[in-house]
Amino acid sequence: MTVFFFALVVVFAGAFAFLNGFRDASTSVALPVRTRALTPTVAVLFAALFNFIGAALSATLVLEVSRTWIQLPAGQNGLTILAAGLLSAVVWGIYTWWRGIPSSSTHALVGGLAGAGVASVAVGGHSVSGVDNSLLFQVVLPLLLSPAIAFAGAYLLVWPATWAARYTPPNVVNSRSRRAQTIAAGAVAFAHGLQDGQRSGAVLVLALIASGLSDGGSMPVWVALLTASLLTAGTLAGGWRISYTVGYRLIRMDPLRGFVAQLYSSVMLLVGAIGLHWPISTTHTVTTAVLGAGANQGFPATNRRVVMEVLAFWVLTPAVTAAVAFVLELSLSPLAGL
Template identity: 85%
Template sequence: MIIFLFALVVVFAGAFAFLNGFRDASAAVALAVRTRALTPTVAVLLAGFFNFIGAGLSAALALAVSQAWVQLPAGENGLTILLAGLLSAVLWGIYTWWRGIPSSSTHALVGGLAGAGIASAVVGGYGVGGVDTSLLFQVVLPLLLSPLMAFAGAYLLVWPATWAARYTPPNVVNSRSRRAQSIAVGAVALAHGLQDGQRTSAVLLLALLASGLSDGSEMPIWVALFTAVLLTAGTLAGGWRISYTIGYRMIRMDPLRGSVAQLYSAAILLVGAVGLHWPISTTHTVTSAVLGAGANQGFPATNRKVVIRVLMFWLITPAVTAAAAFVLALSLSPLAAL
């Protein structure tokens, strides 16, 4: 039964990675396509290439994440918790994609693990250790801090960018900004691979630990390749519903402000992943930076109804996935008892 549950976890971890790339491709490509810096095909191929590199490099970071993230009980109990958490995150990710809402896969996963751990404790099993710390540092604080930093920083950076371009003809400014956005697509995709690749690799390593197939001292090569390939495949598939929301529905954006938003987002994500080892939501960071840069204009450019709807989904994501995982874990609990 342990091998069967482990196989199911691997399948849904792959689905989670694919859906992560599918939905979050918009973070890298939406503005570049909107401002005609790149064609959709070139933008997605570029994003897929750098996502693969980032996800492959994230394996070393994922080992530390798995050790400091959550502690699962061994055996079927731990595997059913992982399975319920992954399934709830995947279902919520499909729903938010269908609604065209950019939301955090990390927050969905952590909420799902929390809900599944509570369900396990309710039926007499072991809960998830360290989930309170994960909720604090991977949901609550990033939910509050990263969007604020991204919005405020992008808003402020528009002023020096426009001041530096004040004597430059508009067509030259747009041309240079589009070139900068082409670079930013790769930078955001690399940062996304580094940040989000950690989560899938960490889940698989936790599954190996729970099933007794690894002692957690090193990251298997197949885990890194599995994560990188599926994250890249999802990126190449491209979730254009969310791209349309970011690039067209939320706010009107010119190439200069688009380059500011994407370059600043990439800087936050790369520093967070490599320098500080902070789990930062790519979706929240890029979306907030887009709103911040776009808000610093001389005319109203923000669709407030869409922005409020997006913020509402951000707030309810951990609670919804926790509730769904609670129900799923209760349904799967007979498997843990076999």
């Protein structure tokens, strides 16, 4: 049964990685398409390329993440917790995509693992060590801090950007902003691969450790390739429902503000992934940077109803995935002998 549960985790982790790329393609695709910096086809190909590079390089960080993230119980108990957490995150991800809501895959996964861990204890199994720290440092604090920093930073950066362009004809400003936004979109896609590639890879490493197939001392090549390939495949599929929300429904956006939002987002994500090793949500960062840059205009530009709906889903994400994973773990635990 251990082999069966390990295979189940690999399938669900692959689905999670694919869905991650599919849903989060909007972070690097929506604005360039909205401002006509790139055509939809070129934007998706561009995002997929840099997502793959970022995810492949994230393999160097996966072992560190797997050691400091959470500790699962060994054997089938740990594997069922992973399977329940991953499946709940996948189900929620599909639902939010269908609704066109940008939400954090990381928050969904951490919430799912927390709920599955509680269910494991309820049926006499082992708990998930470190999940309380994960909820605090990967969900609660990022949910409170990163959107606020992204919104405020992008809002403030619009002033020097517009001041620098005050004597330049609008058509020249738009043309230059579109070219610069192409580079910023690639940086966002690269940062997304770095950030989210490590989480998908860490799940597979934790599954290898729980099943006794690895001691966690080395990074299997197949894990890095599988994660990067599926994340890229998901990006190529393109989650256009969410891209439409970010690019068209949230706020009015011009090329200059689109460039500011993506440039600032990419800096935050790269500093978080490389410099500080913080799990910053790409979705939350880019979405709130878009709102911040777009809000700094001389006329009402925000669709408040859509913004409130998105914020509500952000708060609900860890709670809903925890509840779904709790039920799934209760269902799987008899198969694991609990």
